[in-house]
Amino acid sequence: MSEIEARVTLPVLPLNNGVVFPHMVVTVRMETTEGKLALEAARSNGGQLLLVPRVDGRYASVGTVAQIQDTDDEGNVVVEGVSRARVGTGSTDDNGALWVEADPVTEVDVINDSALEELVAEYRAVVSEVLNMRGVGRIAESVLSVDNPSQLADLAVYSPDLSLEQKVEVLETLDIRARLGRLLEWMREVLADLNLRKKVREDAAERIDKSQREYILRQQMESIRRELGDDDDVAGEYRTKLEEADMPEKVAEAVAREIDRLERMSEQSPEHSWVRTWLDTIFEVPWSSRTEDNLDLDAAWTVLEADHTGLKDVKERIVEHLAVRKLRKERGLEGEEDRRAGAILLLVGPPGVGKTSLGESVARALGRKFVRVALGGLRDEAEIRGHRRTYVGARPGRIVRSLIEAGSMNPVFLLDEMDKVGNDWRGDPSSALLEVLDPAQNNTFRDNYLETDLDLSDVLFIATANVVETIPAPLLDRTEVIRIDGYTDA
Known part of the structure; x- marks a missing residue:
C-alpha cells in the first residue's frame, strides 16, 4: 500500500540514462547546465531535489525524491532516494532552474495479505532461477533476503534484462501488487528465453x-591465419569459382558437396589432395564453352581443296555430311527426340592417304577446335572412361582430357586407328566407345573419375582405320564408312 503526503515544490534533475529508486544511493555527475542549475537550487532547498527519468524527450509521471549526501569539486554528487513522488506542474526560477510541484508517496507495510505473499514468493523463485542460470547464485541469496515487498520489487532496477522503458514503468507503478505482477511477467519471459x-x-x-x-577447430585456425596475415581460404576460393562457373545444375550440386567435404576435412587426410585434384579437374572442363559453327558449304569445299589434292569423291561425301547437318539445324531437328539420326564418319584407307588431315580440315571448315585421340594399342577401358577416384594417381579418361585440351564442348574429335583397339583382363575399350559414339546415349556419358554426366552430343566424331575387319560389329554399325583408296592423278 502507499500513502500520498503533503505536496512539496522541488528542483528537478532529469535522468537521461537511468532510473533511481527509493533507498538507492548513487553518484550523479553534474555535467549539463540543467544539472548544475538543479544542484544549486537543491542547496537552497535543504539538499532535496526530484530525480525524474526522461525517455525520448518525455518526462516520467513519477520521480524519486532524493537527498544530497555529499558533493565534490569535480561535479560528482552522491544522492539517496527517499520516496516516490507524483510529478505535477512546473516552472523555472530566475536562475533558469526547473521547479515542479510533487506529491510524495510513502510505502506502507502490508500485513496478513496472503495474495501478496504468494506473489512475492513466486517472484523470489523466478528471480532466483534467473540468477542461478546466469551463474550469480551467491548474489541471489543476498538480494532475495530483502523482506519489504516494495524494496524487493525496486531491486529490479539492477537487472540487465529490463530496458530503460520497463524500469521507468516499474517506477511509475505505485501499487505494489501491480508492480510485482508486471515484474513477474517480465522475469518469466526472461527465464523462458534463458x-x-x-x-x-x-x-x-x-x-x-x-x-x-x-x-x-578449423574455423578457429582460419581465424588465426587471417589474424597472422596467412589467409588461405581454399574452400572459399572454390566457392567463388563455382559461382562464376556456368555448370549444369547437377554438376554444380556435386561440386558444392565436395567443397563442403573439403572444408570439413583435415589437410593431413589423404583424401584432401584427392578432392582438390578432382575439383581442379572439374573446373577445367569447359562446361559452357562452345564455338559457333560455320556451315558455309562453299567455304568448306574451299578448305578441303586447299588442304588436299584429289580425293574428290571423299570430299563430296564429307560436304554432303556437312550439308545434312546444316539442313537439320535449319529445320530444328537437333532436339532430344531426334538424336538417333546422327552419324559418325569413319575414314578407312591405307596409311598416309590423309585421313587425319581430312579431320583437321573439317574442323577448320566448321570453325571448331580439333583434338585427336590415338586408339592404337589401347587395351585399358579406363583410358576411355577414366579411373575411379579411389585409385592412387586416378585421372579422367581421354575423352574428358581431350575436351579440356580443346577448351570447348563441341570440338571435332578424331578417333585415330580405331581398328587397332585391343582388349584383355583390364577391360574392353571398344565397349566403352559404343556409348561415346552412340548419338542416343552420349548426351549422358559418365566418366568414372568425374562421376557426373557429360554431354557429348555436340561433339563431331570422326574415326579413322586402315581396315574394317578388326573393328567390332556393334562399333562399326554406329559409323558411316568413307573409303579412301589413295590419291588420284591430277
Whole structure:
C-alpha cells in the first residue's frame, strides 16, 4: 500500500540514462547546465531535489525524491532516494532552474495479505532461477533476503534484462501488487528465453561429433591465419569459382558437396589432395564453352581443296555430311527426340592417304577446335572412361582430357586407328566407345573419375582405320564408312 503526503515544490534533475529508486544511493555527475542549475537550487532547498527519468524527450509521471549526501569539486554528487513522488506542474526560477510541484508517496507495510505473499514468493523463485542460470547464485541469496515487498520489487532496477522503458514503468507503478505482477511477467519471459538458450546449447553439444569439432577447430585456425596475415581460404576460393562457373545444375550440386567435404576435412587426410585434384579437374572442363559453327558449304569445299589434292569423291561425301547437318539445324531437328539420326564418319584407307588431315580440315571448315585421340594399342577401358577416384594417381579418361585440351564442348574429335583397339583382363575399350559414339546415349556419358554426366552430343566424331575387319560389329554399325583408296592423278 502507499500513502500520498503533503505536496512539496522541488528542483528537478532529469535522468537521461537511468532510473533511481527509493533507498538507492548513487553518484550523479553534474555535467549539463540543467544539472548544475538543479544542484544549486537543491542547496537552497535543504539538499532535496526530484530525480525524474526522461525517455525520448518525455518526462516520467513519477520521480524519486532524493537527498544530497555529499558533493565534490569535480561535479560528482552522491544522492539517496527517499520516496516516490507524483510529478505535477512546473516552472523555472530566475536562475533558469526547473521547479515542479510533487506529491510524495510513502510505502506502507502490508500485513496478513496472503495474495501478496504468494506473489512475492513466486517472484523470489523466478528471480532466483534467473540468477542461478546466469551463474550469480551467491548474489541471489543476498538480494532475495530483502523482506519489504516494495524494496524487493525496486531491486529490479539492477537487472540487465529490463530496458530503460520497463524500469521507468516499474517506477511509475505505485501499487505494489501491480508492480510485482508486471515484474513477474517480465522475469518469466526472461527465464523462458534463458531456458530456450540452454536447451539449444545442450542440443547442439549433443549433436557435435568428432567431425563437427574438427570443423569448429578449423574455423578457429582460419581465424588465426587471417589474424597472422596467412589467409588461405581454399574452400572459399572454390566457392567463388563455382559461382562464376556456368555448370549444369547437377554438376554444380556435386561440386558444392565436395567443397563442403573439403572444408570439413583435415589437410593431413589423404583424401584432401584427392578432392582438390578432382575439383581442379572439374573446373577445367569447359562446361559452357562452345564455338559457333560455320556451315558455309562453299567455304568448306574451299578448305578441303586447299588442304588436299584429289580425293574428290571423299570430299563430296564429307560436304554432303556437312550439308545434312546444316539442313537439320535449319529445320530444328537437333532436339532430344531426334538424336538417333546422327552419324559418325569413319575414314578407312591405307596409311598416309590423309585421313587425319581430312579431320583437321573439317574442323577448320566448321570453325571448331580439333583434338585427336590415338586408339592404337589401347587395351585399358579406363583410358576411355577414366579411373575411379579411389585409385592412387586416378585421372579422367581421354575423352574428358581431350575436351579440356580443346577448351570447348563441341570440338571435332578424331578417333585415330580405331581398328587397332585391343582388349584383355583390364577391360574392353571398344565397349566403352559404343556409348561415346552412340548419338542416343552420349548426351549422358559418365566418366568414372568425374562421376557426373557429360554431354557429348555436340561433339563431331570422326574415326579413322586402315581396315574394317578388326573393328567390332556393334562399333562399326554406329559409323558411316568413307573409303579412301589413295590419291588420284591430277
